[in-house]
Amino acid sequence: MKRRNFLKTALFGGIAGTLTFKPYVLSAKPVAAAAPYDLVAVMGGEPAAMYAKAIESFGGISSFVKKGQRVVVKPNIGWDKTPEYAANTNPALVAAIIKDCLKAGASEVVVFDHTCDDWKACYKNSGIEDAVKEAGGKMAFAHEEKYYREITLPGAKRLTSTKVHEAILNADVWINVPILKNHGGAKMSIAMKNNMGIVWDRRFMHANDLQQCIADSALIRKKPALNIVDAYRIMTQNGPKGRSLSDVQTPKALFMSTDIVAIDTAAVSFFNQFKKMPLASVGHITIGHDMKIGTTDIDTLKVQRIKL
Amino acid sequence: MAYRFLKKFRVVLSLVFFLLLLVCFVDTYHLTGQWSDGLLKWQFVPALLSAVTGSVTIILLLVLLTLLFGRVYCSTLCPLGTYQDIVRRIANWFKNKKKRKLKYSKPHHLVRYLLLGVVAVGFVLGSSTLLLKLDPYSNFGRMAANLLRPAVIWSGNALSNTFSAIPFQDYKIFTMSACLFAAAVFIVVTTLSALRGRLYCNSICPVGSLLGVLSKYSLFRLALNSDTCARCMACVKACKGQCIDIKKQEIDHTRCVQCHNCTSACRTQQSIRYQFAYQPLPNPPQRGGSKYPLLGKGEAGGRRLFLGTIGGIAAAGAVRAFTPAWRASSTHTKAITPPGSRGLDHFKRHCTACHACVAGCPSHVLRPAVSEYGLDGFMMPVLDYNKSFCNYACNTCSTICPNGAIIPLSKEEKILTQIGKANFILDRCIVVREETDCGACDEHCPVKAIRMVPFRDGLLIPQLDTSLCIGCGGCEYICPARPDKAIQVIANTEHQQARPVEEDVQEQVEVDDFGF
Numbered sequence: 054m055k056r057r058n059f060l061k062t063a064l065f066g067g068i069a070g071t072l073t074f075k076p077y078v079l080s081a082k083p084v085a086a087a088a089p090y091d092l093v094a095v096m097g098g099e100p101a102a103m104y105a106k107a108i109e110s111f112g113g114i115s116s117f118v119k120k121g122q123r124v125v126v127k128p129n130i131g132w133d134k135t136p137e138y139a140a141n142t143n144p145a146l147v148a149a150i151i152k153d154c155l156k157a158g159a160s161e162v163v164v165f166d167h168t169c170d171d172w173k174a175c176y177k178n179s180g181i182e183d184a185v186k187e188a189g190g191k192m193a194f195a196h197e198e199k200y201y202r203e204i205t206l207p208g209a210k211r212l213t214s215t216k217v218h219e220a221i222l223n224a225d226v227w228i229n230v231p232i233l234k235n236h237g238g239a240k241m242s243i244a245m246k247n248n249m250g251i252v253w254d255r256r257f258m259h260a261n262d263l264q265q266c267i268a269d270s271a272l273i274r275k276k277p278a279l280n281i282v283d284a285y286r287i288m289t290q291n292g293p294k295g296r297s298l299s300d301v302q303t304p305k306a307l308f309m310s311t312d313i314v315a316i317d318t319a320a321v322s323f324f325n326q327f328k329k330m331p332l333a334s335v336g337h338i339t340i341g342h343d344m345k346i347g348t349t350d351i352d353t354l355k356v357q358r359i360k361l
Numbered sequence: 362m363a364y365r366f367l368k369k370f371r372v373v374l375s376l377v378f379f380l381l382l383l384v385c386f387v388d389t390y391h392l393t394g395q396w397s398d399g400l401l402k403w404q405f406v407p408a409l410l411s412a413v414t415g416s417v418t419i420i421l422l423l424v425l426l427t428l429l430f431g432r433v434y435c436s437t438l439c440p441l442g443t444y445q446d447i448v449r450r451i452a453n454w455f456k457n458k459k460k461r462k463l464k465y466s467k468p469h470h471l472v473r474y475l476l477l478g479v480v481a482v483g484f485v486l487g488s489s490t491l492l493l494k495l496d497p498y499s500n501f502g503r504m505a506a507n508l509l510r511p512a513v514i515w516s517g518n519a520l521s522n523t524f525s526a527i528p529f530q531d532y533k534i535f536t537m538s539a540c541l542f543a544a545a546v547f548i549v550v551t552t553l554s555a556l557r558g559r560l561y562c563n564s565i566c567p568v569g570s571l572l573g574v575l576s577k578y579s580l581f582r583l584a585l586n587s588d589t590c591a592r593c594m595a596c597v598k599a600c601k602g603q604c605i606d607i608k609k610q611e612i613d614h615t616r617c618v619q620c621h622n623c624t625s626a627c628r629t630q631q632s633i634r635y636q637f638a639y640q641p642l643p644n645p646p647q648r649g650g651s652k653y654p655l656l657g658k659g660e661a662g663g664r665r666l667f668l669g670t671i672g673g674i675a676a677a678g679a680v681r682a683f684t685p686a687w688r689a690s691s692t693h694t695k696a697i698t699p700p701g702s703r704g705l706d707h708f709k710r711h712c713t714a715c716h717a718c719v720a721g722c723p724s725h726v727l728r729p730a731v732s733e734y735g736l737d738g739f740m741m742p743v744l745d746y747n748k749s750f751c752n753y754a755c756n757t758c759s760t761i762c763p764n765g766a767i768i769p770l771s772k773e774e775k776i777l778t779q780i781g782k783a784n785f786i787l788d789r790c791i792v793v794r795e796e797t798d799c800g801a802c803d804e805h806c807p808v809k810a811i812r813m814v815p816f817r818d819g820l821l822i823p824q825l826d827t828s829l830c831i832g833c834g835g836c837e838y839i840c841p842a843r844p845d846k847a848i849q850v851i852a853n854t855e856h857q858q859a860r861p862v863e864e865d866v867q868e869q870v871e872v873d874d875f876g877f
Contacts, residue, residue, distance in 0.1 A: 133753065169804065194528045237821065238799055238803060255801075256801070256839065257841070289867065302867075
């Protein structure tokens, strides 16, 4: 989409008055006024094609990334697993986002994750390191405390301050790109849970009411401009690490939203078609709603559903 | 000219070996992919120890080499030997000409053979503890791993502030006691070599002493030709072994390390040459003396000695194999030994704590032990789950170990090798104490020996199936419970086989809707 079109849409969107209807949703998104949709769901294509379709509905990546900006793309690279195990975000999706950001004029696109397994093995075997380099992005180190800086989280209940990766703090824009997984501790691992990979001390979160801490982490002042959930392959059991390919389903879907709670809600609903997981049991999502980080009430949102 | 070439050849070869071996210990960024680790197997003590579990070829070749030409090993293959040569070279820059010269010194046979004897007796009885402290290769390894490696890491870290391509590395495995031991050896070896050439090799080193004994019987030996020798002392001044007695026109072959400083220093260019030791004299003396010019009184022929030596080593190995290890069946079950080490007994018998595995471990879970193995296992590598855990499909340490202390495992074998079992202590668990979700242990478990099962109020609690557990320590490492972790791995004194993971087969669901 051209800038002119974007501006038109923005203007139109502003007139349409979405601003007044869902103020707390918009508080979480920097350029939300432009978006004709709050949530876009795509199904039935390859990761890059689904991404292209979804971002089109948001007016293109230039709605979020401006020329010369430093961008961080934050996938889940937590585990030393190859892409078909669905433990990490799909590398093809990561590559497509990076290429798009660079095309929109981003000065650099940095990718990292505070991995759980050995970071070198995770970066390599996830296929993400290679995909990022090929797409023109940069992998950042995230395996040592030195790369993290202390911030405060306004309004947080348990995680009131924590160390967050410097790439996020230095970036102009960041895009949260989790994969949809079942999770033994947090019940589900989607967009809010993906924030644990920007934090240094995860043990603190585990020891101090995990669900509350995950919700608190979404209160970071610099919120992701966009959340993109990779559901090309999903892990429905034994998550978040998984142990065999039988833990994986391949629904070939993708979700995109500026609302981190709404996208998690939508993803859980989608997940329920494969495995039962009541939304109420996924504490951090309902807490996120209660703390007005976003909404679980997706029926009130403008949702676009696309099948390829 | 040929002899000059020999020295140059020796210098180049030893430096190449030295640098390649050094890389095994200080390649903190794993740039070389451990391709030079195979060279570690050519070290004498590793070759000797791995003869039982691996191949006898290398130790036979090393013995054969010594019985042919003497202690070639000490000047070419031994990295501690080359290190001393480098020290001497550098030290000489700071000395005046006179001080650079060495002179003949009397051998310290009592000290060296006593040490050799004690090490050998301990070894035969199944204890590697003395060998561990005296093996030149292992001492080299420990110096490289505990002194040079941290220095490399810390300088890399200093540079990482400027150059973002260099990753910062927390040196998690720094162990003061091992570092101090390495520093002590470093000071002794450096001082001795700076002042006295190869005095360390010729008075303390058990490998030097053993090869020295063998060299007494080698087929080809350097000998002085008293007809051409000008007694100019050029060879004596250059001899690192301080073993040329010009007055008696004799070379002490137990101390000669085949450095060829003498042959290249010889002003006549011909007075020190190899001689076939078993060439009979044309006119053997009638009474007394040997008919072989280089042999002392009553020395036997080479074939008998070669077979004798091999037989002796084999007999020692046999005794060792059937002797219960010194203190293997100890109660030190706290120490978790690396996958591939079979268990405490095998590991203690074969490990000399060279720290090649410690340096090569990608997850830095291996660190030198302090007292985990007991006093005799000081500095042996132990798995420490406080700062890291053992990567699920990683078998790196087993492919590195030159001693056969960690026997190579395929990745398929590794993921079923149970080095310990997790032990879950319910009342320490966050879920019980705080009544909040956690599941950190379940998250890290690669085999799902831990599963989260319903507890109360919608909370899930870990449930442990130790038959699946391989003892990797992922759960213990991540467990946030303090002061005591709620899940801890207890070592298997003998490693076991874990039950293979069964797949939780589920039907592939086709969906046509988003579900919202």
